[in-house]
Amino acid sequence: MTDTTTTLDLGPQTRILARLAEGVRDEQLAGGTPCPGCAVRNMLGHLTGLSVAFRDAARKDLGTTTATPPDAAATDLAPGWRAELRTALDELADAWRDPGAWTGMTRAGGIDLPGPVAGAVAADELVIHGWDLARATGQEYTPDPAALQVSYAFLKAAADDQDRGGGIFGPVVPVPDDAPLLDRAVGLSGRDPGWTP
Numbered sequence: 001m002t003d004t005t006t007t008l009d010l011g012p013q014t015r016i017l018a019r020l021a022e023g024v025r026d027e028q029l030a031g032g033t034p035c036p037g038c039a040v041r042n043m044l045g046h047l048t049g050l051s052v053a054f055r056d057a058a059r060k061d062l063g064t065t066t067a068t069p070p071d072a073a074a075t076d077l078a079p080g081w082r083a084e085l086r087t088a089l090d091e092l093a094d095a096w097r098d099p100g101a102w103t104g105m106t107r108a109g110g111i112d113l114p115g116p117v118a119g120a121v122a123a124d125e126l127v128i129h130g131w132d133l134a135r136a137t138g139q140e141y142t143p144d145p146a147a148l149q150v151s152y153a154f155l156k157a158a159a160d161d162q163d164r165g166g167g168i169f170g171p172v173v174p175v176p177d178d179a180p181l182l183d184r185a186v187g188l189s190g191r192d193p194g195w196t197p
Contacts, residue, residue, distance in 0.1 A: 008119060010096045012144035013126045014089035017047065020133050020141065021085050029077070033136040034186075034195040035129075036170075040136050044085060045075035047129055051088035054122040057108040058095035058115075066107040096122065120154040127151040128189045131182065135195055143182060152181055155188035 021044060029041040038046070049070075056065045078084060095101060102115045113121065127143045128151065134141030143151075159172050170190025175183050183193035 008096070008123060008146055008150055009093070010119075010123060010126065010147065011093040013123065013130070013147040014051075014093040016142075016144060017126055017130050017133070018086050018089050020130060020137070020139055021047070021082065023139050024133070024137050028137050031136055031197055033132045034191045035132050038132075040133070041077050042075050043129060043132055043136070044081060045077045046070070047133075048078070048081065048085045048088050049075055050122075050125050050129075051085070051092040053108050054118065054125070055088065055092040055095045057106040057113075057118050057122075058092070058098065058101035060100075060104070060106055062107050067110050069110045092122065120150050123147045124151040124154045124189075127182075127185065128191070131186055132191075136197060138197075141182075148181055148185060152185040152188070155185055159188050 024040060024044065029039065029044075031040050032038075033040055033043050035043060049065075049068075053065045053068070056063070096119055102119055104115055105112055106115055106118050107113065108118050108121060127147050130143055131141055133139075155169075158169060169188075173187040173190060173192050175187035175193060177184075179187075179193070186193045
Protein backbone atom coordinates (compact mmCIF):
# COMPACT_ATOMS: atom_id res chain seq x y z
CA MET A 1 0.00 0.00 0.00
CA THR A 2 1.08 3.58 -0.53
CA ASP A 3 1.99 6.27 1.96
CA THR A 4 -1.51 7.67 1.39
CA THR A 5 -2.92 4.53 2.99
CA THR A 6 -0.73 4.80 6.04
CA THR A 7 -1.91 8.34 6.71
CA LEU A 8 -5.59 7.72 5.95
CA ASP A 9 -8.08 8.97 8.52
CA LEU A 10 -11.15 6.73 8.31
CA GLY A 11 -13.17 9.23 10.36
CA PRO A 12 -14.66 11.16 7.42
CA GLN A 13 -15.92 7.93 5.81
CA THR A 14 -17.26 6.48 9.08
CA ARG A 15 -19.19 9.72 9.67
CA ILE A 16 -20.70 9.47 6.19
CA LEU A 17 -21.77 5.90 6.92
CA ALA A 18 -23.25 6.88 10.26
CA ARG A 19 -25.37 9.54 8.53
CA LEU A 20 -26.55 7.02 5.94
CA ALA A 21 -27.53 4.57 8.69
CA GLU A 22 -29.47 7.29 10.51
CA GLY A 23 -31.38 7.91 7.27
CA VAL A 24 -32.62 4.32 6.99
CA ARG A 25 -36.33 4.03 7.71
CA ASP A 26 -37.66 0.97 9.53
CA GLU A 27 -39.77 -0.04 6.53
CA GLN A 28 -36.60 -0.20 4.39
CA LEU A 29 -34.87 -2.82 6.55
CA ALA A 30 -36.29 -5.78 4.62
CA GLY A 31 -35.43 -4.30 1.21
CA GLY A 32 -32.73 -5.69 -1.04
CA THR A 33 -29.24 -4.28 -1.57
CA PRO A 34 -26.71 -4.55 -4.42
CA CYS A 35 -25.01 -7.28 -2.35
CA PRO A 36 -26.78 -10.48 -3.55
CA GLY A 37 -29.00 -12.15 -0.94
CA CYS A 38 -28.36 -9.36 1.56
CA ALA A 39 -31.22 -7.20 2.84
CA VAL A 40 -30.69 -3.72 4.27
CA ARG A 41 -30.97 -5.13 7.79
CA ASN A 42 -28.23 -7.67 7.02
CA MET A 43 -26.00 -4.97 5.54
CA LEU A 44 -26.38 -2.82 8.65
CA GLY A 45 -25.60 -5.80 10.87
CA HIS A 46 -22.59 -6.62 8.71
CA LEU A 47 -21.35 -3.02 8.97
CA THR A 48 -21.54 -3.23 12.76
CA GLY A 49 -19.65 -6.52 12.81
CA LEU A 50 -16.94 -5.43 10.40
CA SER A 51 -16.47 -2.16 12.30
CA VAL A 52 -15.83 -4.12 15.49
CA ALA A 53 -13.56 -6.58 13.68
CA PHE A 54 -11.42 -3.91 12.03
CA ARG A 55 -11.33 -1.87 15.25
CA ASP A 56 -9.87 -4.92 16.98
CA ALA A 57 -7.56 -5.60 14.03
CA ALA A 58 -6.17 -2.05 14.38
CA ARG A 59 -5.66 -2.59 18.11
CA LYS A 60 -4.06 -6.00 17.45
CA ASP A 61 -6.69 -7.37 19.84
CA LEU A 62 -6.99 -10.70 18.05
CA GLY A 63 -9.76 -13.11 18.98
CA THR A 64 -13.27 -14.11 17.96
CA THR A 65 -14.08 -10.76 16.35
CA THR A 66 -11.06 -10.93 14.04
CA ALA A 67 -11.21 -14.68 13.38
CA THR A 68 -14.73 -14.91 11.95
CA PRO A 69 -15.03 -14.96 8.13
CA PRO A 70 -17.46 -12.35 6.78
CA ASP A 71 -20.94 -13.33 5.62
CA ALA A 72 -23.03 -10.21 5.16
CA ALA A 73 -26.20 -12.10 4.23
CA ALA A 74 -26.14 -14.12 7.46
CA THR A 75 -25.71 -11.11 9.76
CA ASP A 76 -28.73 -9.44 11.33
CA LEU A 77 -29.44 -6.39 13.44
CA ALA A 78 -29.36 -6.36 17.20
CA PRO A 79 -31.78 -4.28 19.29
CA GLY A 80 -30.41 -0.76 19.60
CA TRP A 81 -28.50 -1.18 16.34
CA ARG A 82 -28.38 2.53 15.50
CA ALA A 83 -26.41 3.46 18.63
CA GLU A 84 -24.33 0.27 18.40
CA LEU A 85 -23.32 0.96 14.79
CA ARG A 86 -22.53 4.62 15.50
CA THR A 87 -20.29 3.63 18.44
CA ALA A 88 -18.57 0.87 16.45
CA LEU A 89 -17.84 3.26 13.56
CA ASP A 90 -16.43 5.90 15.93
CA GLU A 91 -14.22 3.32 17.65
CA LEU A 92 -13.05 1.95 14.29
CA ALA A 93 -11.93 5.39 13.11
CA ASP A 94 -10.25 6.13 16.43
CA ALA A 95 -8.36 2.82 16.44
CA TRP A 96 -6.89 3.46 12.98
CA ARG A 97 -5.63 6.90 14.05
CA ASP A 98 -2.97 5.10 16.09
CA PRO A 99 0.17 4.84 13.92
CA GLY A 100 0.76 1.38 15.42
CA ALA A 101 -2.34 0.12 13.62
CA TRP A 102 -0.53 0.55 10.32
CA THR A 103 2.53 -1.50 11.34
CA GLY A 104 3.22 -5.20 11.76
CA MET A 105 0.71 -7.95 11.17
CA THR A 106 -2.89 -8.29 12.26
CA ARG A 107 -5.95 -10.39 11.44
CA ALA A 108 -9.42 -9.68 10.05
CA GLY A 109 -12.03 -12.09 8.73
CA GLY A 110 -9.80 -14.96 9.82
CA ILE A 111 -7.00 -13.85 7.47
CA ASP A 112 -3.58 -12.63 8.63
CA LEU A 113 -2.77 -9.30 6.96
CA PRO A 114 -0.09 -6.61 7.16
CA GLY A 115 -1.43 -3.54 8.98
CA PRO A 116 -1.50 -1.32 5.87
CA VAL A 117 -3.45 -3.95 3.91
CA ALA A 118 -5.97 -4.37 6.73
CA GLY A 119 -6.43 -0.59 6.78
CA ALA A 120 -7.04 -0.57 3.03
CA VAL A 121 -9.56 -3.39 3.36
CA ALA A 122 -11.36 -1.45 6.08
CA ALA A 123 -11.52 1.64 3.85
CA ASP A 124 -12.82 -0.46 0.96
CA GLU A 125 -15.52 -2.07 3.10
CA LEU A 126 -16.68 1.33 4.33
CA VAL A 127 -16.76 2.87 0.86
CA ILE A 128 -18.44 0.03 -1.03
CA HIS A 129 -20.96 -0.86 1.67
CA GLY A 130 -21.74 2.84 1.98
CA TRP A 131 -22.68 2.74 -1.69
CA ASP A 132 -24.71 -0.45 -1.13
CA LEU A 133 -26.64 1.17 1.70
CA ALA A 134 -27.22 4.45 -0.11
CA ARG A 135 -28.46 2.73 -3.27
CA ALA A 136 -30.73 0.39 -1.35
CA THR A 137 -32.34 3.22 0.63
CA GLY A 138 -32.47 5.97 -2.00
CA GLN A 139 -29.97 8.28 -0.30
CA GLU A 140 -27.38 10.55 -1.87
CA TYR A 141 -23.84 9.28 -1.46
CA THR A 142 -20.48 10.96 -1.88
CA PRO A 143 -17.74 8.96 -0.17
CA ASP A 144 -14.72 10.54 1.43
CA PRO A 145 -12.31 11.18 -1.50
CA ALA A 146 -9.24 9.81 0.30
CA ALA A 147 -11.04 6.61 1.34
CA LEU A 148 -12.39 6.21 -2.20
CA GLN A 149 -8.86 6.47 -3.65
CA VAL A 150 -7.62 3.77 -1.27
CA SER A 151 -10.65 1.58 -2.00
CA TYR A 152 -10.15 1.90 -5.75
CA ALA A 153 -6.42 1.10 -5.53
CA PHE A 154 -7.17 -1.96 -3.38
CA LEU A 155 -9.90 -3.20 -5.73
CA LYS A 156 -7.77 -2.56 -8.81
CA ALA A 157 -5.00 -4.72 -7.34
CA ALA A 158 -7.54 -7.40 -6.35
CA ALA A 159 -8.96 -7.45 -9.90
CA ASP A 160 -5.71 -9.07 -11.07
CA ASP A 161 -5.93 -11.76 -8.36
CA GLN A 162 -7.08 -15.05 -9.86
CA ASP A 163 -9.20 -16.09 -6.88
CA ARG A 164 -10.59 -12.52 -6.40
CA GLY A 165 -9.89 -12.36 -2.70
CA GLY A 166 -10.93 -15.92 -1.94
CA GLY A 167 -14.45 -15.39 -3.24
CA ILE A 168 -15.12 -12.12 -1.41
CA PHE A 169 -15.71 -10.28 -4.70
CA GLY A 170 -17.94 -11.17 -7.62
CA PRO A 171 -16.76 -10.97 -11.23
CA VAL A 172 -15.67 -7.48 -12.30
CA VAL A 173 -18.50 -5.50 -13.92
CA PRO A 174 -17.07 -3.56 -16.89
CA VAL A 175 -17.29 0.21 -16.43
CA PRO A 176 -16.01 2.85 -18.92
CA ASP A 177 -12.56 4.25 -18.15
CA ASP A 178 -14.00 7.77 -18.06
CA ALA A 179 -16.75 6.88 -15.55
CA PRO A 180 -16.63 8.51 -12.09
CA LEU A 181 -14.10 6.88 -9.76
CA LEU A 182 -16.87 5.58 -7.48
CA ASP A 183 -18.55 3.79 -10.39
CA ARG A 184 -15.23 2.23 -11.38
CA ALA A 185 -14.62 1.07 -7.81
CA VAL A 186 -18.14 -0.35 -7.60
CA GLY A 187 -17.60 -2.25 -10.86
CA LEU A 188 -14.30 -3.65 -9.60
CA SER A 189 -16.12 -4.87 -6.47
CA GLY A 190 -18.40 -6.98 -8.67
CA ARG A 191 -21.43 -4.68 -8.50
CA ASP A 192 -23.34 -2.93 -11.26
CA PRO A 193 -23.08 0.86 -10.76
CA GLY A 194 -26.53 1.18 -12.34
CA TRP A 195 -28.20 -1.05 -9.74
CA THR A 196 -31.54 0.13 -8.40
CA PRO A 197 -33.92 -1.54 -5.91
